[in-house]
Amino acid sequence: xxxxxxxxxxxxxxxxxxxxxxxxxxxxxxxxxxxxxxxxxxxxxxxxxxxxxxxxxxxxxxxxxxxxxxxxxxxxxxxxxxxxxxxxxxxxxxxxxxxxxxxxxxxxxxxxxxxxxxxxxxxxxxxxxxxxxxxxxxxxxxxxxxxxxxxxxxxxxxxxxxxxxxxxxxxxxxxxxxxxxxxxxxxxxxxxxxxxxxxxxxxxxxxxxxxxxxxxxxxxxxxxxxxxxxxxxxxxxxxxxxxxxxxxxxxxxxxxxxxxxxxxxxxxxxxxx
Amino acid sequence: xxxxxxxxxxxxxxxxxxxxxxxxxxxxxxxxxxxxxxxxxxxxxxxxxxxxxxxxxxxxxxxxxxxxxxxxxxxxxxxxxxxxxxxxxxxxxxxxxxxxxxxxxxxxxxxxxxxxxxxxxxxxxxxxxxxxxxxxxxxxxxxxxxxxxxxxxxxxxxxxxxxxxxxxxxxxxxxxxxxxxxxxxxxxxxxxxxxxxxxxxxxxxxxxxxxxxxxxxxxxxxxxxxxxxxxxxxxxxxxxxxxxxxxxxxxxxxxxxxxxxxxxxxxxxxxxxxxxxxxxxxxxxxxxxxxxxxxxxxxxxxxxxxxxxxxxxxxxxxxxxxxxxxxxxxxxxxxxxxxxxxxxxxxxxxxxxxxxxxxxxxxxxx
Numbered sequence: 001x002x003x004x005x006x007x008x009x010x011x012x013x014x015x016x017x018x019x020x021x022x023x024x025x026x027x028x029x030x031x032x033x034x035x036x037x038x039x040x041x042x043x044x045x046x047x048x049x050x051x052x053x054x055x056x057x058x059x060x061x062x063x064x065x066x067x068x069x070x071x072x073x074x075x076x077x078x079x080x081x082x083x084x085x086x087x088x089x090x091x092x093x094x095x096x097x098x099x100x101x102x103x104x105x106x107x108x109x110x111x112x113x114x115x116x117x118x119x120x121x122x123x124x125x126x127x128x129x130x131x132x133x134x135x136x137x138x139x140x141x142x143x144x145x146x147x148x149x150x151x152x153x154x155x156x157x158x159x160x161x162x163x164x165x166x167x168x169x170x171x172x173x174x175x176x177x178x179x180x181x182x183x184x185x186x187x188x189x190x191x192x193x194x195x196x197x198x199x200x201x202x203x204x205x206x207x208x209x210x211x212x213x214x215x216x217x218x219x220x221x222x223x224x225x226x227x228x229x230x231x232x233x234x235x236x237x238x239x240x241x242x243x244x245x246x247x248x249x250x251x252x253x254x255x256x257x258x259x260x261x262x263x264x265x266x267x268x269x270x271x272x273x
Numbered sequence: 274x275x276x277x278x279x280x281x282x283x284x285x286x287x288x289x290x291x292x293x294x295x296x297x298x299x300x301x302x303x304x305x306x307x308x309x310x311x312x313x314x315x316x317x318x319x320x321x322x323x324x325x326x327x328x329x330x331x332x333x334x335x336x337x338x339x340x341x342x343x344x345x346x347x348x349x350x351x352x353x354x355x356x357x358x359x360x361x362x363x364x365x366x367x368x369x370x371x372x373x374x375x376x377x378x379x380x381x382x383x384x385x386x387x388x389x390x391x392x393x394x395x396x397x398x399x400x401x402x403x404x405x406x407x408x409x410x411x412x413x414x415x416x417x418x419x420x421x422x423x424x425x426x427x428x429x430x431x432x433x434x435x436x437x438x439x440x441x442x443x444x445x446x447x448x449x450x451x452x453x454x455x456x457x458x459x460x461x462x463x464x465x466x467x468x469x470x471x472x473x474x475x476x477x478x479x480x481x482x483x484x485x486x487x488x489x490x491x492x493x494x495x496x497x498x499x500x501x502x503x504x505x506x507x508x509x510x511x512x513x514x515x516x517x518x519x520x521x522x523x524x525x526x527x528x529x530x531x532x533x534x535x536x537x538x539x540x541x542x543x544x545x546x547x548x549x550x551x552x553x554x555x556x557x558x559x560x561x562x563x564x565x566x567x568x569x570x571x572x573x574x575x576x577x578x579x580x581x582x583x584x585x586x587x588x589x590x591x592x593x594x595x596x597x598x599x600x601x602x603x604x605x606x607x608x609x610x611x612x613x614x615x616x617x618x619x620x621x622x623x624x625x626x627x628x629x630x631x632x633x634x635x636x637x638x639x
Contacts, residue, residue, distance in 0.1 A: 171369060173365045173367060173369035174369045174370075176336060176356075176363075176365070177363060177427075177430075178371075178382070179335075179336075179355075179356040180334050180335070180336075180356050180359070180361060180440075181357075181362075181363070181382055181386065181430065181431075182360070182386040182387060182434070183382075183386055184357055185355075185357075187386075188357075192371055195373045196372065196373055
């Protein structure tokens with residue numbers, strides 16, 4: 001321990017001892033970031049009628065309750081469907097936009113890029129209100145199609161940014177050489193470029209799914225009835241009946257999201273040189 | 274090498290470039306370029322960076338569309354033809370090999386696009402690899418190859434479908450000097466063997482002189498001179514070409530009645546004076562010699578003082594100040610009798626320039 005405190009922590013001469021405060025600070029920040037998420041996990045295994053921490057008695061009854069409830073199952077199914085569809089809509093559109101912006105020397109490309117990522121910067125509640133008014137006219141409120149399209153608005157910027165970053169480190173001459181050797185532009189992209197940026201595309205697709213799966217604000221406006229998403233139903237449940245089912249669902253969602261994020265990291269790392 | 278089977282000799286196509294112009298904003302990348310590349314010729318586009326040589330190559334490949342002008346391969350106008358229909362082999366500066374494919378798959382890529390049957394494609398790819406002396410490397414991954422090997426794979430991929438035109442964009446610039454010089458000779462031999470019309474871009478004048486049948490010197494999007502290497506070096510058309518290819522000092526001359534004089538002394542010239550433009554005398558360091566005694570009749574003599582003498586191993590470099598203050602460089606081999614003739618720094622020196630090496634160039638074109 002003594003040795004470790006006095007050992008240099010980096011190429012500079014700063015020792016681990018001198019860095020100790022930094023390690024403690026970083027630890028506290030990490031705990032603060034993760035705690036609200038992690039705290040629902042013990043709460044979900046409580047036997048009590050109410051959300052409580054720490055639980056006095058343990059049980060899995062709220063998991064049973066969740067899986068037995070037709071309402072919760074329907075909401076889960078809606079969320080998974082919308083998440084998958086959002087992924088399928090946002091990924092190709094985002095990839096195409098990122099590619100187009102990357103290869104074009106169009107004068108207003110930067111302007112188009114900013115426009116594409118605007119949904120990330122505008123308060124989501126504004127998008128929710130706007131989408132709601134448009135959807136009333138189009139009769140898209142409370143439809144799978146409607147929620148999918150609205151979630152795609154949020155997911156496309158992520159895809160554009162992730163794939164755009166991958167294209168920046170990709171050597172476009174490969175595509176040029178493929179074209180000079182006889183490939184059409186589309187074939188050159190599919191056979192040469194896409195396989196080499198595929199990890200970023202997969203990462204982007206998973207992020208698109210999570211974006212939709214976790215989204216609640218827009219869902220509040222335009223998802224309801226039979227097509228209520230899981231997050232929306234949870235929000236309602238929190239308001240009407242505070243029982244630990246919420247905690248069990250949260251735990252499952254954390255598990256799903258974490259798995260996808262870890263998967264995206266593994267995919268992103270593999271061969272990522 | 275003679276025993277192995279190689280890519281067969283292809284039917285070459287001439288390239289005709291007429292008034293090709295490309296502007297970026299106010300700047301002419303190509304300014305009404307006219308150029309004929311003969312069938313089967315190795316032609317180099319030589320120029321400093323930003324001169325337009327790469328833009329011209331990209332116009333041949335189809336990646337840059339000229340604002341106007343025409344490009345034809347043989348009798349076919351290609352200016353509006355997309356790159357994949359042009360049937361040209363192309364080698365890029367950084368090779369642009371496909372890292373997610375094996376060497377064999379890289380080389381067979383153009384054959385796959387041309388729907389060549391698998392077995393035949395494999396055979397032809399191997400033959401192309403033999404041609405670039407990489408037989409048996411087919412199963413390797415790209416990241417297992419050295420720079421020189423990558424270069425050869427890129428070349429094999431560009432010739433495997435027997436294109437009639439081969440375009441190369443500074444293909445050797447990433448290699449170290451020794452390998453580069455070796456590959457220059459090898460590319461030259463390959464060209465003689467395959468016979469396809471080749472357009473080669475480089476900014477390296479020595480590379481251009483080594484490899485080319487003819488060199489097109491380009492600057493500011495304009496063709497400065499198109500000539501064989503020897504002629505380009507010995508008889509540059511203007512000061513830019515003379516300065517860009519080789520070294521040189523330029524001295525002012527007075528023109529009168531078809532003859533030229535420097536500092537009052539008439540010059541014995543290689544060619545008649547062109548009096549339509551202002552002219553300067555080109556002095557190449559290695560064409561000047563240090564005179565020991567009286568000059569031969571065909572030699573122009575310049576008198577001056579030795580200012581500096583630098584020993585550089587295989588050659589020496591001497592700076593001499595002429596009577597009017599102009600400083601000229603002299604370079605020569607460091608063999609015994611030459612070194613003995615060089616006076617000490619500060620002493621008088623007589624420099625000789627043979628009539629055949631006494632060349633005037635159009636002034637100030639840079």
